[in-house]
Structures are given as C-alpha cells and as structure tokens.
Amino acid sequence: MRIGVHAPECPEKAGHHDALVGAERALAAAHAAPGGTIRIARGARDDMAPPELRLAADLDHAFESGQIQPFFQPQVSTDTGLVSGAEALARWRHPDLGTxxxxxxxxxxxxAGQMTRLTDHMVGAVLSHLSDWDAAGLDLPTVSINFPQADLSDPELPTRLAWALDAAGLEENRLGxxxxxxxxxIDQDDTVPRVLTQLARMGCRIDLDDFGTGQASINAIxxxxxxxxxIDRTFIRGLDRDPERQAMVAAIVTLADQLKLEVMAEGIETAGEHSRVAELGCGHVQGYGIARPMNADALPGWLLRHGHQVLHTPLPASLRQLSTGFGSAPGAARGH
Structure with missing residues (x-):
C-alpha cells in the first residue's frame, strides 16, 4: 500500500491550486517509493520535493505562462560572415530552479505525454518572433527547430506546420x-521519410543534425x-590542432559536395576552429565562438551589431535603440 498525504503548513491560506499540486506531489512520491510507504507533502512549494516532481507539477503553468520558450543561436556563413539562420532551442525559465x-x-x-504540445508551442513562438522581426526590418533568413521522432512520425505534421506558417504570414522556406x-x-518503416519528403516539397529545409554520431547511410540521407x-561538435573540438579530425571533416565535406548538400560545423568555440572548418569547405558555422543561445529579446540587438560589424559600417542612429532595447545578455543559457 502507498499513501500520499498533502498537509499544508498553513491550511487557512493554502489555495486550491497549492492543495492540488501538493496532493499530486505526495501521490507521485508515494508511487515512486517502495510498498507500504506514506509520503507527506508540506506545501506546494516544498523545497525538499525532487526536481522532477516539481517540474511535473509545474508543467501546465509553464506552458500557459510562457516559461518554456525558444532561445536562439545564430548561424553564420563562412563565405560572407553574415547570419544565415538560427537554431531555436527550448529552455524552461523556471522561477525557482533557474533556466x-x-x-x-x-x-x-x-x-507526461506532452512532446507534441512542446513542438506546437515552440513552432508557434518561433514563427511569431520571426514575423515580428520581419516587421522590424531584421534579416534572419531561416529558423530551425528540433523535431522529435514522435512528431516526425505524425502524418499530420505537414498540415500542422502549414497552418502555423500561414497564420504567421511566413513562407515555408523560413522554417528548418x-x-x-x-x-x-532507428526508423523501421517509411512514415518518417514520407513526412519529411512532404515537408521538403512544401519548401522547408531538412537538416540532419549531429552527423557522424549515428549510422546514417548515404541512402538514408x-x-x-x-x-x-x-557535423557534430565531437569532430570539431580542437580541429585546428588535430589532423585526424581535419581528415574526417574533409571526408564529410567531400561526401556532401558529391550529394549536393550544404554543410554546417556545430560547436565552434575558437577562432582557430572557425578558420579551419571554413578552409575545409564547411559553408556554415554555429557555436559559442559565434554566439551563445539567447532569448528573443536579446537576438535583434545581436543581429544588428553583428551585421554592421561584418560590413564595417557604423550602426545608424535610428537603429541604436533597437540594438540595445531588446534585452541584455541571455544569462544561463546552455548548449552549442
């Protein structure tokens, strides 16, 4: 027998939401414990609750309040130095646990069975921001989003994305x-290829992420x-000082050239890595050496500063406020 009991420290002040959250946590903790266990949760914000239980209880509110949001990491062309796109990365800005x-x-x-909800939430937020930036005159050609297998196996995904793009007033080629x-x-049937083929025909660009870490064949590509x-960051780290890594990246670039595929190097952290992958033929780069993932408020200013730096032109007075008015540095963002 497992029993979960919620005992608020101050019952007369505990609201219905706190009572429900506390009860859910107590029940979840009881289910996770051995048989014959009783768990007592003292308040919905019990600091002793395991983080995963806190996250589960806070999930609905996180979606509804916008705590789960995209952070954007710019991608740069090695030919021009200009921004060629960005990757949108999910972050949860939890009020107690941080980013x-x-x-x-x-x-x-x-x-919680909420992966599709996360995908739709991310797509909607990304496209809304992209539409706003277009209206502000900012140049961000494409934003890419990671899609889990659950969504890529959904035959309705192309329709979902078509509706979202239409609602935002954007062309399909703006979404990667x-x-x-x-x-x-691991794909065992033709569902994912059919969905991706339909998305490609719509005009969306398909990126094969973390290349080199799996077992994708030329036919699978x-x-x-x-x-x-x-190209996965494990091949890029220290590349400028490692002839073996240089040889592997050169081989991947040669393969991509033969297949008429573009190549991006992920995880660029140093000027030496940036320079060497450009020499080897990688057309695009992404990583901390370019920019860390940043929230939507910080990206417009970064785009403006980067563009004028690359073009060696002063930032017009009319845009100076825009370059600093969208927020400060993103803080505790993680990832490459």
Missing amino acids: LAPHEFMPTIDA IEVLETVVS RRFSAKRIK
Whole structure:
C-alpha cells in the first residue's frame, strides 16, 4: 500500500491550486517509493520535493505562462560572415530552479505525454518572433527547430506546420526541420521519410543534425530529404590542432559536395576552429565562438551589431535603440 498525504503548513491560506499540486506531489512520491510507504507533502512549494516532481507539477503553468520558450543561436556563413539562420532551442525559465536546458526537463515532458504540445508551442513562438522581426526590418533568413521522432512520425505534421506558417504570414522556406541522425538510424518503416519528403516539397529545409554520431547511410540521407548536414561538435573540438579530425571533416565535406548538400560545423568555440572548418569547405558555422543561445529579446540587438560589424559600417542612429532595447545578455543559457 502507498499513501500520499498533502498537509499544508498553513491550511487557512493554502489555495486550491497549492492543495492540488501538493496532493499530486505526495501521490507521485508515494508511487515512486517502495510498498507500504506514506509520503507527506508540506506545501506546494516544498523545497525538499525532487526536481522532477516539481517540474511535473509545474508543467501546465509553464506552458500557459510562457516559461518554456525558444532561445536562439545564430548561424553564420563562412563565405560572407553574415547570419544565415538560427537554431531555436527550448529552455524552461523556471522561477525557482533557474533556466533549464532540454536534458533537464525533456524527460518530464516525454513522461507526461506532452512532446507534441512542446513542438506546437515552440513552432508557434518561433514563427511569431520571426514575423515580428520581419516587421522590424531584421534579416534572419531561416529558423530551425528540433523535431522529435514522435512528431516526425505524425502524418499530420505537414498540415500542422502549414497552418502555423500561414497564420504567421511566413513562407515555408523560413522554417528548418532538424532531424537527429539517430532518428534516421532507428526508423523501421517509411512514415518518417514520407513526412519529411512532404515537408521538403512544401519548401522547408531538412537538416540532419549531429552527423557522424549515428549510422546514417548515404541512402538514408536521400530517403530523409536532407538538404544540409550538421557535423557534430565531437569532430570539431580542437580541429585546428588535430589532423585526424581535419581528415574526417574533409571526408564529410567531400561526401556532401558529391550529394549536393550544404554543410554546417556545430560547436565552434575558437577562432582557430572557425578558420579551419571554413578552409575545409564547411559553408556554415554555429557555436559559442559565434554566439551563445539567447532569448528573443536579446537576438535583434545581436543581429544588428553583428551585421554592421561584418560590413564595417557604423550602426545608424535610428537603429541604436533597437540594438540595445531588446534585452541584455541571455544569462544561463546552455548548449552549442
């Protein structure tokens, strides 16, 4: 027998929401404990509650209040130095636990059966921001979003995305679809390739992410309608000082050239890595050496400053307020 009991420290002040959250936590803790256990939760904000239980109880509010939001990491062309796009990365700005990276909260969302909700939430937020930036005259050609296998296996995904793009007034080529190489490796039927083929025909760009870490074959790259491969950071770290890594990246670039695919190097952290991957033929770069992931308020200013720095032109007075008025540095963002 497992019993979960909620005992608020101050019953006369405890609202219905706190009571419900406390009860849910107590029940979850009881289920997770051995048989014959009683768990007592003293208040909805019990600091002793395991983080995963706190996240589960806070999940609905996080979606509804906008705590789960996209952070944007710019991607730069090695030919021009200008921004060629950005990757949108999910972050949970939890009021008590700080800014959480995907690995810290994605298992909770998956266990709650909320992955599709997360995808739709991210797509809606990204496209809304992109539409606003277009209206402000900012140049951000494409934003890519990571899509889990659950969504890529959904035949309705192209329709969902078409509706979202239409609602935002954006063309399909403004949205990139990032697919992990591991999804390519484990796909057992034609559902994912059919969905990706339809998205590619719509005009969305398909990126094969973390290339080199899985077992994707040349045929799989074609089946999944990939237009660009993103070389995993494990091949890029220390590349400028490691001839073996240089040889591997050169081989990947040669393969991509033969297949008429674009190449992006992920995880760029130093000027030496940036310079060497450009020499090897990687057309795009992304990583801390370019910019850390930043919230939507910080990105417009970064785009303006970067563009004028690359073009060696002073920032016009009319844009100076825009360059600093969208927020400060993103803080505790994680990831490359």
